[in-house]
Amino acid sequence: MTKDTFYIPRLAIVGVGLIGGSLALALREAGAVGEVIGIGRGLANLEKALELGIVDRITQDAVAGTREADLVFLATPVCKLGEVAAAIIPHLKRGAVITDGGSVKAQVIAAIEPLLRPGVSFVPGHPIAGTEKSGAEAAFATLYHHRRCILTPTQNTESDALEMVERMWRTAGSEVVVMDAEKHDRILAAISHLPHMVAYSLVNAVGSYDRYEENILEYSAGGFRDFTRIASSDPSMWRDIALTNRAALLEMMERFEHFLAELKEDVRSGEGERLYEFFQRSKELRDNIL
Amino acid sequence: MTKDTFYIPRLAIVGVGLIGGSLALALREAGAVGEVIGIGRGLANLEKALELGIVDRITQDAVAGTREADLVFLATPVCKLGEVAAAIIPHLKRGAVITDGGSVKAQVIAAIEPLLRPGVSFVPGHPIAGTEKSGAEAAFATLYHHRRCILTPTQNTESDALEMVERMWRTAGSEVVVMDAEKHDRILAAISHLPHMVAYSLVNAVGSYDRYEENILEYSAGGFRDFTRIASSDPSMWRDIALTNRAALLEMMERFEHFLAELKEDVRSGEGERLYEFFQRSKELRDNIL
Ligand SMILES: NC(=O)c1ccc[n+]([C@@H]2O[C@H](COP(=O)([O-])OP(=O)(O)OC[C@H]3O[C@@H](n4cnc5c(N)ncnc54)[C@H](OP(=O)(O)O)[C@@H]3O)[C@@H](O)[C@H]2O)c1
Ligand SMILES: NC(=O)c1ccc[n+]([C@@H]2O[C@H](COP(=O)([O-])OP(=O)(O)OC[C@H]3O[C@@H](n4cnc5c(N)ncnc54)[C@H](OP(=O)(O)O)[C@@H]3O)[C@@H](O)[C@H]2O)c1
Numbered sequence: 001m002t003k004d005t006f007y008i009p010r011l012a013i014v015g016v017g018l019i020g021g022s023l024a025l026a027l028r029e030a031g032a033v034g035e036v037i038g039i040g041r042g043l044a045n046l047e048k049a050l051e052l053g054i055v056d057r058i059t060q061d062a063v064a065g066t067r068e069a070d071l072v073f074l075a076t077p078v079c080k081l082g083e084v085a086a087a088i089i090p091h092l093k094r095g096a097v098i099t100d101g102g103s104v105k106a107q108v109i110a111a112i113e114p115l116l117r118p119g120v121s122f123v124p125g126h127p128i129a130g131t132e133k134s135g136a137e138a139a140f141a142t143l144y145h146h147r148r149c150i151l152t153p154t155q156n157t158e159s160d161a162l163e164m165v166e167r168m169w170r171t172a173g174s175e176v177v178v179m180d181a182e183k184h185d186r187i188l189a190a191i192s193h194l195p196h197m198v199a200y201s202l203v204n205a206v207g208s209y210d211r212y213e214e215n216i217l218e219y220s221a222g223g224f225r226d227f228t229r230i231a232s233s234d235p236s237m238w239r240d241i242a243l244t245n246r247a248a249l250l251e252m253m254e255r256f257e258h259f260l261a262e263l264k265e266d267v268r269s270g271e272g273e274r275l276y277e278f279f280q281r282s283k284e285l286r287d288n289i290l
Numbered sequence: 291m292t293k294d295t296f297y298i299p300r301l302a303i304v305g306v307g308l309i310g311g312s313l314a315l316a317l318r319e320a321g322a323v324g325e326v327i328g329i330g331r332g333l334a335n336l337e338k339a340l341e342l343g344i345v346d347r348i349t350q351d352a353v354a355g356t357r358e359a360d361l362v363f364l365a366t367p368v369c370k371l372g373e374v375a376a377a378i379i380p381h382l383k384r385g386a387v388i389t390d391g392g393s394v395k396a397q398v399i400a401a402i403e404p405l406l407r408p409g410v411s412f413v414p415g416h417p418i419a420g421t422e423k424s425g426a427e428a429a430f431a432t433l434y435h436h437r438r439c440i441l442t443p444t445q446n447t448e449s450d451a452l453e454m455v456e457r458m459w460r461t462a463g464s465e466v467v468v469m470d471a472e473k474h475d476r477i478l479a480a481i482s483h484l485p486h487m488v489a490y491s492l493v494n495a496v497g498s499y500d501r502y503e504e505n506i507l508e509y510s511a512g513g514f515r516d517f518t519r520i521a522s523s524d525p526s527m528w529r530d531i532a533l534t535n536r537a538a539l540l541e542m543m544e545r546f547e548h549f550l551a552e553l554k555e556d557v558r559s560g561e562g563e564r565l566y567e568f569f570q571r572s573k574e575l576r577d578n579i580l
Contacts, residue, residue, distance in 0.1 A: 038402030190496045191510040195405050200572040205482045205487045205549040217579045220481040223520045230513050231576040235569035242557045259495040264543050267532045272504040279525035282490040285497030
C-alpha cells in the first residue's frame with residue numbers, strides 16, 4: 001500500500017440503499033476498504049446487502065456499528081441524517097470522519113455541525129448520480145463512474161477530513177467539485193429538484209384526467225415514458241428534499257411558472273414567431289448538454 | 291396477391307421526413323407497395339430519401355408527383371397540410387385516397403375537408419410514434435411497430451377509404467384506434483403536447499438561470515437528460531401544434547398549472563404528508579404505464 005493509495009480499514013454505511021450500497025461496492029471493487037459494516041433499520045434489506053456482498057457485517061444498532069469505524073457514510077433519507085448523527089457522534093472513535101450523501105446540504109449541515117465534538121469531523125457531500133430505484137438491491141459498483149460529487153465544506157471542516165473524502169469519491173470513480181452549501185442547494189433545486197416536482201405534477205395532472213372512460217396514459221408513446229420516468233422516484237426521499245430545500249425549490253418553481261405562463265400567453269394569442277423562438281432556444285440549450 | 295393482402299400500386303409521400311419516410315419503409319418492407327414517389331421542397335432531403343431507398347422517384351412538384359397515385363400520405367408540418375391538399379386535390383385521379391399523419395386533427399380536417407371533390411377521399415390520421423429527430427435520414431421501418439395509430443374519420447369519410455387506411459397502418463405494424471377528432475386532440479394535448487410545453491419551459495427556465503458563472507446544466511445527470519430529451523424536438527413542428535391545437539392545449543396547460551400550484555403550496559407550508567401523498571400518487575400512475 002503506497003502512501004498515495006486510498007484505503008479505509010473500517011467503513012460504516014448507515015443506510016445500505018442505492019447510494020450507500022453503491023459506494024460500498026465501488027470502494028470494494030477498488031480494493032480501498034478493509035471491513036464494511038452495514039447499518040439500517042430493516043433486517044431484510046441488510047440481509048440482502050450481506051447476501052449481495054455489499055457489506056461484511058450488518059447491525060440494526062447504529063452506535064455499535066459505527067463505534068470502531070474510521071469513516072462513516074450516512075446515506076439514509078435526508079430527514080433522518082441529523083437523528084442518526086446525534087445517536088452515533090458521542091460514541092465514535094477519535095479521528096473518525098463522517099460524511100453523507102444527502103441531496104440537500106445547508107439543512108443537513110445545520111442539523112449535524114452543532115453535534116460535532118473534538119476528534120470527529122464532518123464533510124458534507126452529495127454524489128450527483130442516482131436512479132429511480134432504491135434499496136440494497138438497486139446498488140451497483142459503477143453508479144458513480146464519471147459522475148460529479150459535490151462536497152460542501154464549511155469553515156469548520158478540517159482539511160484532512162475533506163481531503164480524505166475527496167480521495168474516497170475519486171476512488172469510487174467520481175470527479176469532485178467543492179462549493180458552498182447554498183450554491184449547491186440552488187443548483188440542485190434547478191437541475192434536479194424542480195424537474196422532479198414538474199414530473200410529479202405532470203403525471204398527476206395527466207393521469208387523473210378523467211374526461212374519457214379509458215386510461216389516456218395508455219396512449220402515451222416513448223416520449224411520455226422517458227419524460228416521466230423520474231416521477232417513479234421514491235416519494236419519501238422527495239418529500240424530504242421538498243421539506244429541506246424549500247427556499248431554493250420555491251424560487252425555482254416560481255421561475256419555471258413564469259416561463260410556462262409566458263409560453264401559455266403565446267399559445268393563447270397564437271404568436272407563431274415567439275413560439276418558434278421559445279422552442280428553438282430550448283432546443284439549443286438542450287442539445288448543448290447531449 | 292390474395293384479396294386480403296394489402297397492396298398499393300402507387301404511393302405518394304408528401305414530406306419525406308421521419309413520419310413519411312418511415313411509413314414508406316414499413317410498407318416496402320412488407321411488400322405492400324409498387325412504386326413510391328417522394329415529394330418535398332428541398333432537393334437535398336429528397337435525394338437523401340432516394341439514396342436511402344425510401345422512395346423510387348422524387349419530385350418537387352406536388353401536383354405531378356401525386357397525379358397518378360392511388361394513395362397519398364401527407365406528412366408535412368401540420369400548418370402546411372391544407373396548402374398541399376389545396377394544390378393537389380384538383381389533379382388527383384378518380385378513386386384516390388388521401389390520408390395524413392398530422393399531430394393535430396380537428397384543425398387539419400377543417401382545412402382539408404372543404405377542398406374535397408367527388409372521387410377523392412380523405413382519412414385523417416395520426417400515428418402515435420416518433421422521435422425527436424427529423425428528415426429522411428431519421429426514418430426507419432420499425433417506427434410504427436406495436437404503436438397505436440389513431441384515425442379520426444368524420445361523417446364524410448367513405449368507409450372503403452377508412453378501411454384501406456386502417457389496413458395500411460396494420461401492415462406498417464400498428465394497432466389502429468378510431469375516435470373523433472376532438473377526443474384525439476384532447477388526449478394528445480394531455481399526453482404529448484402538454485409534456486412538450488413543460489419540457490421546453492423547464493429547459494428554458496433552468497438553462498437561462500445565470501446566478502452562477504458556470505453553465506449549471508453541466509451538473510445535470512441522467513435524469514435531467516432523459517427528462518428533457520423531448521425539448522430537442524423540431525421547433526417548427528411544435529409551433530404548428532401549439533397554433534393548431536390551441537384550445538385543448540390551453541386547457542391542459544391550465545390543468546397542469548393548477549397541480550403544480552397545489553404542490554408549491556404544500557412545499558411552502560412544509561406539508562410533509564400531503565407532499566408524500568402527491569408523490570406517491572404520481573409514482574403509482576407512472577409505474578402503471580411501465
Ligand atoms: N436516489 C438518488 O437518486 C440519490 C442521489 C444522490 C443522493 N441521494 C441521497 O442519498 C440518500 C439515500 O438515498 P437512496 O436513494 O440510497 O435511498 P434508499 O435506497 O432508500 O436507501 C436509504 C437506506 O437508508 C435506510 N434507512 C432509512 N432510515 C434509516 C435510519 N433512521 N437509520 C438507518 N438506516 C435508515 C433504509 O433502510 P431501512 O428503511 O431498512 O432502514 C435504506 O436502506 C438520501 O439522503 C438521498 O437524498 C439519493
Ligand atoms: N416527429 C414526430 O414525433 C411526429 C409524430 C407523429 C406525427 N407527426 C406529424 O408528422 C408530420 C411530419 O413530421 P416529421 O417529424 O416527419 O417532420 P420532418 O421529419 O421534418 O418531415 C417533414 C417533411 O416535410 C417536408 N415539407 C415541409 N413543408 C413541405 C411542403 N410545403 N411541401 C412538401 N413537403 C414539405 C420537409 O422537407 P422540406 O422542408 O425539404 O420540404 C420534411 O422532409 C407533421 O405533421 C407532424 O405533426 C410527427
